[in-house]
Amino acid sequence: MTTTTPATPSVPIATKDISTAEVAKRKLSSPWASLAAIVIAVLWTVPTFGLLVSSFRPERAIKTTGWWTFFSNPTLTLDNYKAVLDAEEGAGLGSYFINSIVITIPSVIIPLALATIAAYAFAWIKFPGRNILFLIIFALQVVPLQVTLIPLLTLYVDAGVANTFWTIWLSHAIFGLPLAIYLLHNFMRDIPASLLEAARVDGAGHVAIFFRVLLPLLRPALAAFGIFQFLWVWNDLLVGLVFGGGGDTIAPITVALANLTGTRGTAWHLLSAGAFVSIVVPVTIFLFLQRYFVRGLLAGSVKG
Amino acid sequence: MSSPESNAGKLALMLGAILLFCAVVGLILFLASLARGKRADRVTAYLYLAPTLIMLAVGLVYPGLRTIWESFFDAAGKAFIGFGNYETIFTSGDQLTVLGNTVLWVLVTPFVATGVGLLYAILVDKSRFENVAKALIFLPMAISFVGASIIWKFIYEYRPDQGNVKQIGLLNQLLVWVGGSPQQWLVNSPWNTLLLIVVMIWIQAGFAMTVLSAAIKAIPDDIVEAARLDGVTAWGMFRFVTLPAIRPAVVVVLTTIAIGMLKVFDIVRTMTGGQFNTSVIANEFYSQSFRSDNQGLGAALAVVLFLLVIPIVVYNIRQLRRSEAL
Structure with a gap:
């Protein structure tokens, strides 16, 4: 239609990997x-x-x-880093850093394992109520965690576990489950049924099928959700603030940093070093496992 | 409190918890494998689902319903006041500011972040440094909101404008260099809310770019080639080829960011604490519930948040379904 196209007789050259964006960009001078x-x-x-x-x-x-x-x-x-980690005269971020590690690892493992077996049941076992239960769990993704915090806190107090790591582990696990089940279920449905059938004919039970056939295939999906949840938990402030209390017994580093900004908002030598102490872990994970993280992002991001 | 022994104790506790949890899962798998007969599959499925269903029922469904119930009670959670709390949210001046700010967050952030992300995805697509260039924009996604808040608070830092005092915040220094006088950026409303939104745009643009870049790369080559042979202009290519092809992805990105903006909390709390007219629903929820001890109002704010999230999520899921069907 337009006649401004410059003569391009050599079309076959490198046409394969030309995208719309590239054309747009090339013409954008x-x-x-x-x-x-x-x-x-x-x-x-x-x-x-x-x-x-x-x-x-x-x-x-x-x-x-x-x-x-x-x-x-x-x-x-390196004085700022010494000062911010030191408990005696600095901000004592070191023990909060340990808390973050102690919080994050189980908060990733628990929902990952529970969601895997749940997703397996939804994807590969026929049972009454399967569709309605899956729909409910899917719908639970919309629940913002703010709605649950106060009753959950009351429950923890009643159960006598308030101010222990269990409150944070369980909370993160609960909040992560719906998305994890949804993602893993989608992934499992894509595995050809014939693979499972073959194993079943060979006499393998659910556990054997699960470990021998599915688990190796699921690794990318597990990695994707695992990293997603890891960053989410490590970077979380709200859950840590509500269940973690103020002291350094169980509160994560994000809480300590947020409090530091509130109480010593101009102590930039502490704030800058503290921020990087907390940033270094997720950024390292991100740089090494970027591919899986991106996959997790692309797969689903409606988490509440 | 933070002696090495207590740190070791914490790590030991963590390992113990993981082992205990593995034992529970192992027990479930073992019990399920014992099931025999016609109903074996059914028993297995329910056993596999049991921990999940219990946790979701106790930790999500019950608390959610309970919060809805409590939103009809007064500050102490004793007297039933009907829709009183909701009336407060939609009539009192302070609360209207909170709602207004939330609307601003939800409207501005998704569009600007998506715009920047899309532009950047197009600009660096197939360039020699694509991976590095993308990682630079994407890196803020890995940084916590608290960390991002500190990074940007430093940019906005203000020093009184007197004789020997030098600015240490980049924004004010830039202003001084071009002959202006430094501003207290985080104090002056309504600009302070927009400056907080900038932080979120900085974080979310990477997300938008990643998803949209994947969508752009999924456009079939022959369509692009056909349009190119027709001599379509750059703008025409974007308007009539790229944009229609990635439209579902754009909608998903917009709605996903919008949902996140309804719940924005960390940035507001860390940078201004909700002062100077910057509070938003999620921050107000926290303040009312845990600082002002106004349980009823806190619960009502959480419910409002829930109600606002639902339509966007439903729309998002429908778009997601549609884009998957394509």
């Missing part, structure tokens, strides 16, 4: 497109970079000059 991409990338990186640089600057320098002056006058120190 490349320098501008590159510039826009660079501007966005810089805008998205500078905030984190600024705080990272600050976390290694001496306390006095942070408080009197901007972090960008670091490049004309570079002085590095």
Whole structure:
């Protein structure tokens, strides 16, 4: 229709991997497109970079000059990290860091294991009430956890487990279950029934089928949900705040950091180092397992 | 409190809990394998589902219903006051500010984050540095809201505008460099709410970009090629080929972010504590329930949140279904 197309006789060359975006971009006159991409990338990186640089600057320098002056006058120190981790004279973030680890690992394992066997039942066993139960669990994804917090807290107090890790483990497990079951169920339905049939004919029971046939195939799905849940729990503030109390007995590092911002909002040497102590774990996980994380994001993200 | 022994104790407790949990799951698998006869499958299924169903019933369904019930009671949870709490939410000045801010979050964040994410996905698609470029934008997704709040609070940091005092917040320094005077960004309403929203956009753009980039890459080559041979312009390609093809994904991204915005809490609490007219429903829920001890109002706020989430989630799921059917 339009006649402005430049003559392109050599069409066959590299047409295979041309996408709409590429065509759009090419015609957007490349320098501008590159510039826009660079501007966005810089805008998205500078905030984190600024705080990272600050976390290694001496306390006095942070408080009197901007972090960008670091490049004309570079002085590095690890004092901020020592101060923020130390319990005696600093913010004592070390024990909260341990709490976060203690909270997160079971909070990932419990829903993952329970959801796997539940999803197996939904996907591969016929039983009365299967559809309605699955629908209910699917619908439970919409429940915002705010709705459950106070009655749940009362239940924990009545059961005598208030202020123990059990409250946080169970809460995260409960909140993670509906999404986990939904994701794993979808994934299991995609496994060809003939594989399971073959195993069954060989006389394998549910447990054997589960471990020998399904588990190896499920690994990507388990990894996807596992990372999803890991980041969710590690980065959570609300659940930790409600069930974790104020002290360093069970509260996670996010709670300690949030409190630190409230009480010592200008202690940037502590805040910057503290933020990076908490950030380093999820970012490492993310960098190494990015592929699975992305898959988890693409698979479902309506979690309440 | 934080002696090495207590840390070791915590880790031991964690291992113990995991072992106990494994034992329970093992027991369930074992009991299920004992089932024989015609009803064996049925027994197995119910055993596999038992822990999940119990946990969801006790931890999600019952508390949800209980909160709905409590939302009709007064601050102490003693006297029945009908829709009194809901009346407060929709009439009192403070609460209307909270609702207004929540609306702002839900309307602004999804569109801006999706716009930036889509633009960036197109710009870096098939470029030489695609993976690195994407990771840069995506990295904030791995950072906690609390961490992100600290990062941005530092950007917005204000130092009084006097003689020798230098700005340490980047935004104010930029302002000073171009000849302006520094501002207390987080204090002045309504701009402070928008500046909090910026933090969320910074986090969510990576999510939008990832999903939309995957959608763009899924567009069949022959469609693109056909359009290209027809000599479609860049804008035409985007408007008539890319956008229609990724529309379901765009809708899912918009609605998913919108749902998250209804529940935004961490950023508001960490950056302003809900002061200076920045509070939102989820933050107000926390303040009323746990700080002001107004249980009834807190419960009602949670229920309002629930009611607002439902239509968006239903729409989201329908779109998700439709995009899966394609």
